[in-house]
Amino acid sequence: MKKLLLSSIIVIIGITFIGRLSYLQLFSFSPNQLLEDPAIKEVYDYPERGYIYDRNGLLLVGNQPAYDVMVIPRETKPLDTVEFCGLLGITKKQFLKKMESAQVYSTRLPSVLVPQLSKEDYARLQEKMRKYTGFYIQKRSLRDYLTNSAANVLGYISEVNEADLRKNLYYRAGELKGRTGIEKQYEEVLRGRKGVKFIQKDRFNRDIGPYKDGALDTLPQLGSELHITIDKTLQEYGEKLMNGKRGGIVAIEPASGEILTMISGPTYDPALLVGRKRSKNYTKLHYDSIAKPTWDRSLLAQPSPGSPFKTLNALVALQEGVIDTETKIRCYNGFFVGSDKKGCHCGGGNRDLNVGIYKSCNAYFAGVFRKIYGKFETTDKGMDVWEKHMKSFGLGNYLGTDLPTGQPGRIPNREYYDKQYGDNRWAPTFIISNAIGQGEVAATPIQLANMTAAIANRGYFYTPHIVKKIAGKSNIDAKYTERRYTTIDKKHFDPVVDGMADVYKKGTARWIQVPNIEIAGKTGTVENFTKINGERVQLTDHSVFVAFAPVNNPKIAIAVYIEHGYYGNRYAGHIASLMIEKYLKGTITRKDLEERMLQKTLDHEYQKQYSTEPFKINEYVW
C-alpha cells in the first residue's frame, strides 16, 4: 500500500511536470522566436531610398540625412529626466508619453523618441548620448526635393504607424513609407530592402558575435531609381500659371500615354512635408477644407466636362451614320425642348458639323443628340449604344493609371436614369444636357486629357501612366504599352479634328493663337451651382479647354480646367496655349499674356460664395 503511494507520487509529479512543460513549450511557445528573443538583436542596415528623375533625366527627388533619437525600453536605466529632456528639447510630459507608447509597442524593439533632428542638434547630442543607456541615435535618410512643384505627383513619405506595423511585418517603428503619389505606388521599388544582421547578445546586453554565424543575415538591397514621365520644366511652369487658381491641368503624350504634367491647384511645396515641421505643416494643409491643397484635382475633381464633350457626341453620330459632315441643323439662338427654349451663343443660323464645333453651337449638338436616339426604336437601346461609345474613350470608369488615387467620373446609363425617373419614364429630351457636356456626365481632368489624346491619335489611346523607367530599364507593365481602341472608326475623326483646328483658327479660341503652332482644341464653359443656406445658387462658370498640338503628329494632348474661370478661352484656353508653346518651343513669345496669366488670381471669385453679401457672376471685366 505504501509502496503504491510513493510510486503514484512519482507518477503524479511526472505528469504535473509534463503538464507544466506542455503549457510552456507547446501552448505558450510563439513561432516568432527570432523577433522575441532577448538574446538576439536585429541590427538594420537601411539602403538609400531610390532617386526620382523626370522624363529628361533631371533629378526631382534625392535624399538628405536625418537623425532620430531611438529608445529600447528594456535597456533603459533610471536617468535624470530633466537634464535629458533639456538636451532633447522636449518637455517631461512629452518624454513620459513617448516612453509609455514605446513600452506598449515593444520593450525590446527600438521606438522613436524624437524624430528627425537637425544636423546641429545631432552634433550637440552625439557625444552626450553615451551617458544614457538604452537610447541611441539612428541615422536615416529623408527626402530632399530638387523641385518645389509636383507635390501631388510625387506624394510624400512618413513614419509608419501602428496600423502599418500590424499589417505589414516588414516595417519597424520609425521607418518611413510612401503615403501618396508615386512614393506610395512605387514604394517597394524605391524603398529597396533593408539588410538585417542578427547579433547574439548576453544578458548584460553585450554583443558576443553573429547569431548562427550570420546564416540568417541579409544584405541591404538598394532602392531603385525611378524615371517618371513628368516633364519637370513643364510641371513647374504650369504650377506657376496656376497661381491663385483652383483646378487641374493634365498633359499627356498621345503617342505613348505618358503623363507629361499633372497639376492640381492650389498645391504646396513638397519640402513642407519633410523633417520636424512635417506634422505641423501637414495639419495646416490637410485641414484647409476650402482650398484643399492636398486634394489632387487633376485626378479627383469630377466636374461636368462642358463643350469639349460635344466632339464625342459628333463622333458617335458619325459612327452611327445619323449625320454626315453636310447635315444641317438650324439654330434659333437656342433650341427648344418642348416649349422650353435653351440658349446658344453661336449667333444663330444653319449649322453643319464644322461650324457647330468651332462656334460651339448648342442647338446643333442638341439636334445631333436627338438624331442618335432617333435611330433606335427605344431610348434604352440608344442609351446603351451611346454609353458604350463614350466609355470606350476611358470615361465613366477608372482609367487604370499607375497612380494610387483616381475617380471614375460618370457616363450616365439606363440604370442611372431608371433610378432617377423610373423605368421607361424618361426620354432623350430629359437628358439632352448631355449633348453639350452638362447634365449628368462628369469627368476628371486626366480623363479629359486622355479623351483628347484619343482624338489626337484618331481612335485609340494608351492608358495614361507616370512610370518611365525602373532602375534604368524601360520595360514597364504591358498594360501601359497596349493600344486601347475606341469604338469609332478612324475616318470619322478627320472632320471632327478639322472642326477643332478651326476652333483655334477662327472659332471660340481664336484669341489664343501661338505663332507657328497648329493647335486643335475645344473650349468649354461649365455652368455650376452651389448651395448657400439651402438655396441653389449659380456661381461663375468653370473655364475648360482641351487641345492637342501639332494637329498632325500630335506631341501633346492637354486638358485645363479652372474653377470659376468663366468662359473656356479666358483662363483655360490661354493657359493651355502657354503650356503647349512651352512644351513644343521651350520659350514663350507672348510675354504679356504670360505675365497676365502668372499675375491674375481668382481669389475674389472663390471668396464670393463665402461672403454674406449678394454677388455677381460671370463678370465681363477681368
Add this chain to the structure above:
Amino acid sequence: MSGKSTLRRLDWLTVFLYLALVFFGWINIYSTTLVDESLSIFDLSTLYGKQLIFIGLSFLVILGVMSLESSFFERFASVFYIISILLLIGLFMFGKTIGGAKSWYDLGFFNLQPSEFGKLAAALAMATYLSDIQTDIKKGKHQLFAILIIVIPVLLVLPQPDPGSALIYFSLFFVLFREGLPLKYLGFSIILIVLFVATLMFGVVWVGIGLGILTSLFFLFKKPGLKIPRIPLIIFLVSCMAISLSVNFVFNNVFEQRHRDRFGLWLGLEKDPVKLEQIKKTIGYNTYQAEKAIESGGFWGKGFLEGTRTKGDFVPEQHTDYIFSSVGEEWGFIGTVLIIVLFSLFFLRLIHLAERQKRDFSRMFGYGIISILLIHYFVNIGMVIGLLPTIGIPLPFFSYGGSGLIFFTAMLFIFLKFDTARLKEL
C-alpha cells in the same frame, strides 16, 4: 562472493538510467559553459572539463563501493554520521563562502560540500537505527531519537544558510513514515502547508469560508452511521483558523524580505504590472528567464549548442541549479519529457529494488536515498519551471558540481551493492 556474480547481480537497468542521466547532464553542462570551442573537452580550465573529472572520480567511487563488503556501511554508519556532524560544525570555523552560503571546505583543487556527504551519512544512520532490533518506531522515545537524526544536521545547515539542504534532510521523514511513523504527522504537516499557502493567496476570510464549506460537505456526504466527536472537530477547526490568522504575522515578521519575495513571486501575489516588470528584472529574474528559455525551445528545441539564451548566459546558475532550462531550450519538449520519463523510471525502479530487499536495513536505506533523490528532482525541476518557490538545490546526476555527483553516485551504488547481496544474506 566472487566479483563476477556481483556484476551479474548488479541491477543494470538502474545503472543504465544513471549513466544516461549523467551523460545527458554533461552534454548540457558542456553547452551552458562552453565559451571557446577550440578548447579540448578535457581542458581543466573549463567547467565541463572539470565535470568530466568528477564523472571519472564517481566511477572510481563506484569501483570502491563495489569492492567493499556491504556490511561495512552498516557497521560504520554511526561513525560516518558523527564525522558528518563534525564536518558541519567545522564549517562555522573553517568554511568557505560561495554564493552567500558558508557551505564549503576549500581543499585547494576542489571545494567539498560536507552537507552532501551528510545526506548519505544521515540516510545510513537512519536505516541503521530503525533496523535495530531494539528500535520500535511506535514508541515516542524512539520516534524522538529518529527525528533527532534528521534535526541535528538541519540545525547545522540552516544558519549557513542552506535551506535547500535542510529540506533534503527533512525528506528522510518519508522513511519514517514508510517504517511506521503514524501518518497523522504527515497529515498535519500537509494541512499546515495548505493553510499557509491558501491564506497567503486568498486571505483569512476565504480560508474560513472554505473550511466552512468543506465541513458542511463532509457532513452531507458522510456515511449515515459515522459518528464525529464534536469537541475535537471544533478544536481542529478553531486551530485551523488560529493558524490561518497567524500566517500573516509569521509571513511579515518571522520571514525575511527575500523569503517573502520568493513566496510572493511563486504565488503570484503581485498583480501590479509595473511592479511585475520590476520583479522580472530583480528577484524574479532567474525564474522568469528560466521559464522563457524553456518556452522558447518549443517542441523540437533549438538544437545542441544553438540555445541563444543559453549562449547569452541569460539564465544565471544555468550549469548548476538551472541546468534543466538549457535542456528545455536546446532539446525542446522532446528533451524535457525524456528527462522526466528517465527520472520517473529511475525512481520507480529504485522503489521496486527497495521493496525486494529482504533485510530491513537495505530497504530502509533504499527508501532513504529515494527520498533524498526524489526531493532534489521534485524541488529542482519544480523551481526551474516555475511551479515551486526558488530553493537552491541541484538536479541529481545532472547539475554541475563534484560533491553532489560523487555522493549521489556513492549513495546509489551503496544501495545497488546491498541489492546484489540480498540473496546471500537471507
